[in-house]
Amino acid sequence: MTHSTRTPLQQPTVLPMSRKEMDRLGWDELDILLVTGDAYVDHPSFGAPLLGRWLVHHGYRTGIAAQPRWDRTDDVERMGRPRLFAGVAAGSLDSMLAHYTAFRKKRSDDAYTPGGMAGSRPNRASIPYTNIVQRAFPGLPVILGGIEASLRRVSHYDFWTDAVRRSILLDSKATAITYGMAENSIVALAEAIDAAEDRTIKGLRPILVNIPGLAVAGAQKDIPEGASTVELPSHEEILEDPQALIKATTLLEQQVHHNRDIAIQSTGGRLVMVTPPGPLLDTAGLDELAGLPFSRLPHPSYTERIPAADMIQTSVTTHRGCAGGCSFCTLALHQGRQIRSRSKGSILDEVEQITEVKGWKGSISDVGGPSANMWGAHCAGDQSTCKRASCMTPSVCKHFKVTQKDFVNLLRNVSDVQSVKHVRVASGWRIDLALTDMPSLACLIREFVGGQAKVAPEHRSDHVLKGMRKPKFAAFEKFLDLFDKESKKAGKRQYVIPYLMSAFPGCTDDDMRDLGDWLRSQGWKPEQVQCFIPLPGTAAAAMFHAETDLNGNPIYVAKSDAARLRQHGILMPTRGRPTKRGKQGGKPEGRPNNNSEGRSSGKPKKRHGKPAHDRRDNDSRPPKKKRRNRR
Numbered sequence: 001m002t003h004s005t006r007t008p009l010q011q012p013t014v015l016p017m018s019r020k021e022m023d024r025l026g027w028d029e030l031d032i033l034l035v036t037g038d039a040y041v042d043h044p045s046f047g048a049p050l051l052g053r054w055l056v057h058h059g060y061r062t063g064i065a066a067q068p069r070w071d072r073t074d075d076v077e078r079m080g081r082p083r084l085f086a087g088v089a090a091g092s093l094d095s096m097l098a099h100y101t102a103f104r105k106k107r108s109d110d111a112y113t114p115g116g117m118a119g120s121r122p123n124r125a126s127i128p129y130t131n132i133v134q135r136a137f138p139g140l141p142v143i144l145g146g147i148e149a150s151l152r153r154v155s156h157y158d159f160w161t162d163a164v165r166r167s168i169l170l171d172s173k174a175t176a177i178t179y180g181m182a183e184n185s186i187v188a189l190a191e192a193i194d195a196a197e198d199r200t201i202k203g204l205r206p207i208l209v210n211i212p213g214l215a216v217a218g219a220q221k222d223i224p225e226g227a228s229t230v231e232l233p234s235h236e237e238i239l240e241d242p243q244a245l246i247k248a249t250t251l252l253e254q255q256v257h258h259n260r261d262i263a264i265q266s267t268g269g270r271l272v273m274v275t276p277p278g279p280l281l282d283t284a285g286l287d288e289l290a291g292l293p294f295s296r297l298p299h300p301s302y303t304e305r306i307p308a309a310d311m312i313q314t315s316v317t318t319h320r321g322c323a324g325g326c327s328f329c330t331l332a333l334h335q336g337r338q339i340r341s342r343s344k345g346s347i348l349d350e351v352e353q354i355t356e357v358k359g360w361k362g363s364i365s366d367v368g369g370p371s372a373n374m375w376g377a378h379c380a381g382d383q384s385t386c387k388r389a390s391c392m393t394p395s396v397c398k399h400f401k402v403t404q405k406d407f408v409n410l411l412r413n414v415s416d417v418q419s420v421k422h423v424r425v426a427s428g429w430r431i432d433l434a435l436t437d438m439p440s441l442a443c444l445i446r447e448f449v450g451g452q453a454k455v456a457p458e459h460r461s462d463h464v465l466k467g468m469r470k471p472k473f474a475a476f477e478k479f480l481d482l483f484d485k486e487s488k489k490a491g492k493r494q495y496v497i498p499y500l501m502s503a504f505p506g507c508t509d510d511d512m513r514d515l516g517d518w519l520r521s522q523g524w525k526p527e528q529v530q531c532f533i534p535l536p537g538t539a540a541a542a543m544f545h546a547e548t549d550l551n552g553n554p555i556y557v558a559k560s561d562a563a564r565l566r567q568h569g570i571l572m573p574t575r576g577r578p579t580k581r582g583k584q585g586g587k588p589e590g591r592p593n594n595n596s597e598g599r600s601s602g603k604p605k606k607r608h609g610k611p612a613h614d615r616r617d618n619d620s621r622p623p624k625k626k627r628r629n630r631r
Contacts, residue, residue, distance in 0.1 A: 005191070006059025011293050014042055015052045016063045017301065019079055031060040032190060033082040035129050036146075037091030037098075037121035038112040040066040040299040041309040044290060045317065047089055047146055051186055053292045058187050060084070066299070067113065067120045070128040073136035081140065084193045086133045087186065088174070089146025090125035092308070094536065096160045099123060102503075102531035102568075103561050104160060111311070115304035124148075130172040141175040141199060143189060144168065150179040150334050151537035153215040154252060154265045154272055155235045157245060157545040159534045164245060164545070166235045167265070167272045169215050175201050176208050177215035179274070180256075180334055181320060183281055183289065185213035209262070212278020218271055228261045230254075235267035242546035249542040250389070250550065253325075257337055258384045280340055286320070287346035296357050313357070315366035315426070316350050318342055318410070322370035323377065323400055324430060325390035327469045327550070328504065328532060328540035331370050337391055339377040339402075344410055348417065355419045367414055368427025373434050373444070375410065377402035389539075390469045392432055402433070404440040411448050424450035428499070431455050431479045432471040438482065445486040449494050455479060456499040460518055461511040464504055467549055468540070502571060503564040504532045505543040506555040512570040519571070531568045 016022045017040060022030070032055055036048035044050050048064050055062040063082075068075030076086070091098065091112055099107055099118065106118070113120045122128045126149050130142050152168040169177050178185045192207045193199060201217075208216045209224055216222075223229060232251050233244035248265070255263045256277055263274040281289065296313060298306050319341040322331040351364060369375065379391070381399030391400045415423045425448045434441045445453065457476035459465055465472060480496060487494040502512055519526060534541035539550060547557045558564045 008059055009056045009061065011053060011056055014295065014299055015040070015049060015056070016079065017066060017299060022063065022079055025061075027061045029061070030063045030079055030082040031055075031084050031194075032062045033065060033076065033079065033086045033133075034062060035065045035068060035076060035086060035088045035133060037067060037089065037095060037125045037129070038308075039114055039120075039302065039306050040064050041306055042295040042297060042299065043309065043312060044292075044294055045092075045312045045315070047092065048087075049294065050289070051087065051145075051182060053294065054183050054289060055186065055190065057288075057292060058190070060190050068129070068132065070122045070125075070132055073132050076133055077136045081137045084190055085141040085143055085175070086137065087143045087145055087178075088126060088129045088133060088149075089144070090129070090148035091121060091146065094148045094151065095121055095123055095125040096158075097533065097535070100160060102533050103565060109307075111307040114298075114302045114306055116307045124168075124171075126152075126168055126174075127172045130174050134173070139200070141193060141201075141204065142172075143176050143178055143186070144172060144174045145178040145182050145186070147330065147334060149174075149177045151330055151535065153177050153179050153274060153537075154232060154263070155238050155245070155248060155267070156536040157534055157541045158536060159541070159544075164235075164238055166267050167215065167217075169217055169272060170267060170270065175204065175216075178213055179215060180213055180277055180336065181280065182213060183285070184278065185211060188212075189214075209273055209275060212275050215272055215274045218273060220271060222271070223262065223264070223273060230261040230263050232263055232265040234265060242542075243548065243552055246539070246542040246546050246548070246550055246552070249537070249539050252537070253333060253389060253539065256333060257386060259336075260384055277336060280320075280336065280338070283341060283343055286340060286342045290342060290346050290350055296354070313359070314354055314361075314364050316347055316354070316364065316414075317369055318347055318367060318372070318375045318407075319369040319377075321374075323374060323379075323391035324371060325388075325392070325469055327389075327467060327543070328501075328535070328538055330535050330538060333537050335370070338379060338383065339374050341376050344413065347410065348413060351414050351417050351420065355417065360419070362419060362421035364414060364420060364423045366424060366426035367411060368425050370427070371430040371433070372425045372427035373404050373407055373429050373440075374402060375407045392430060393466075393469045393471060396433055396436060404434070404437040405443075408440050408443045408447075411444075422450065423448055426450070426454065428454045428456050431457070432475050435475060435478060441479075441482065442486045445483055445494070446490040446492075449487075449492070451492075452495050452497045453483065454497045454499070458499060458501045459504065459507065459511070460515040461507065464507045464511055467506045467543065467555070468501075468504060500526060500529045500571065502529055502531050502567040503558040505540060505547070505557045506549060507532075507558065507567065508556050509567060509570065512567045516571050526571050529568065529571045531564055 012025050034048045034052050042049050052062045063079045065076045109116045110118045126144050133142050149168055154167050158165045188211045205218050205222055208214055232248040238244040255261050259276045265272045298309050319339055321335045321339045323337050325332045379399050380401050391397045411423055458468055458470050460473045534544040549555050558567050
């Protein structure tokens with residue numbers, strides 16, 4: 001963990017967003033300005049407030065410009081020029097994902113904006129935000145961060161233009177990118193820039209290439225002498241051969257996991273140098289971060305509710321990282337596969353704080369993380385030489401160690417906190433891992449489901465699941481049997497909410513029909529299913545672009561919107577007008593009867609429940625042919 005040599009500042013009630021708020025704190029200038037595409041919610045689940053309070057804790061006066069206008073500089077200028085640098089992030093989601101559905105239709109809402117209305121951030125927000133900061137403060141270092149910049153740090157497939165784009169660092173002309181969870185790298189950056197006599201890109205480059213967790217543009221001469229490097233296929237090679245994108249993506253996955261090499265990619269004669277992640281926050285560091293005085297509320301200047309703030313108001317994040325390494329998921333590339341967990345004491349302290357927040361109603365809505373049952377896990381092997389792409393598939397790695405009964409005991413301790421009436425695990429569970437400890441899984445089902453358990457079989461076909469890096473479907477069926485048995489023991493009527501996916505690379509219409517037949521045999525009638533979106537930087541996006549699996553074998557890919565909608569429609573039967581059948585089942589017509597919760601209407605015929613709409617990054621719905629009754 002990085003320890004600053006500066007004296008921590010007293011934490012403000014909220015980080016300033018105006019000169020008036022700075023004056024109340026006695027700050028004549030900012031050291032660092034954080035620009036974000038989200039509204040400012042003072043909660044540890046929001047990136048800018050999290051890093052802002054961390055920087056204040058390390059002695060740096062930090063302010064926030066939330067959702068600034070991108071056609072003028074007023075909103076980033078209101079607190080004056082920051083002394084060291086500006087950090088820029090598109091927000092909690094890639095801005096293109098925030099704006100468009102899986103069928104490239106414009107979304108009408110944005111959960112991270114007051115009132116939930118879309119339109120408060122630009123497309124590819126990292127680029128225009130960088131531009132307005134550079135216009136407002138010429139010569140000021142600009143550091144990109146957040147999920148959008150992190151996943152676009154090297155050449156990547158862009159679904160929304162159906163093209164390979166170069167590193168967003170080059171397109172934005174920013175000074176550097178902090179990728180992943182940036183607490184250590186942003187403090188190291190602040191210290192380095194503070195100490196530098198020459199704060200131009202040329203002057204800072206020799207310093208930046210020695211800071212872990214950064215992407216920096218330069219030349220061969222800028223690579224530190226004696227550094228261990230891994231060379232990615234060049235941008236031009238990827239444009240020429242889609243297989244080169246698969247190679248680049250898998251090499252970058254390994255670079256993050258091994259945590260020792262500088263990844264180098266050439267683009268038009270320039271190099272993008274990606275330093276290894278370096279040491280991440282350990283348990284002590286995560287506890288220290290979580291112990292900062294977050295109000296957990298939106299900034300008091302907002303008059304409208306922010307949907308995302310309501311959703312996470314009473315949730316607790318127990319750990320970071322995901323050992324699954326699913327090929328369609330951004331977590332392993334962004335947070336890494338190494339699990340870093342908070343201590344039980346820190347988690348219980350946060351629960352106590354939640355009970356004191358205005359509006360507390362007695363229920364902790366979620367205690368978990370990327371996969372809830374990975375809390376406390378660690379790798380007992382040599383991660384720097386590991387060749388696996390997933391700790392879970394094709395089977396749970398023998399070096400992956402976790403005691404899941406400790407997680408059950410943690411939940412019971414949370415339940416014992418005064419004024420806590422209900423504790424739920426709303427985060428997804430990793431099924432194959434859960435099945436390695438049946439007694440603990442049985443306790444989770446009986447005590448902490450809260451009516452619905454979210455698990456992610458994703459599909460039924462073996463070859464599709466293999467491409468996803470997911471366990472075979474038999475694991476899901478085994479889980480369902482136990483879920484039914486334990487729910488009956490507890491005398492509870494509970495449902496499994498499975499995440500299902502259509503149009504994944506390698507998935508055919510027949511594969512979707514097979515999944516549909518199984519669902520019907522169980523009495524399940526899904527009305528919302530996620531359609532695969534190739535998220536930048538993921539292995540599945542490279543497969544989608546190359547139309548091969550990761551070994552180079554040709555696969556069927558539903559690429560056109562018509563083909564994707566057809567697969568989606570196989571699990572989403574329309575209502576109203578009869579479906580007109582054409583080739584491969586025809587294109588669904590009419591509009592599905594989607595309700596507000598994203599679950600099928602009516603009661604399930606059989607025991608397990610009803611599939612629900614996935615609220616993760618690959619969130620999508622079929623486009624509605626009629627636009628009436630839309631907000």
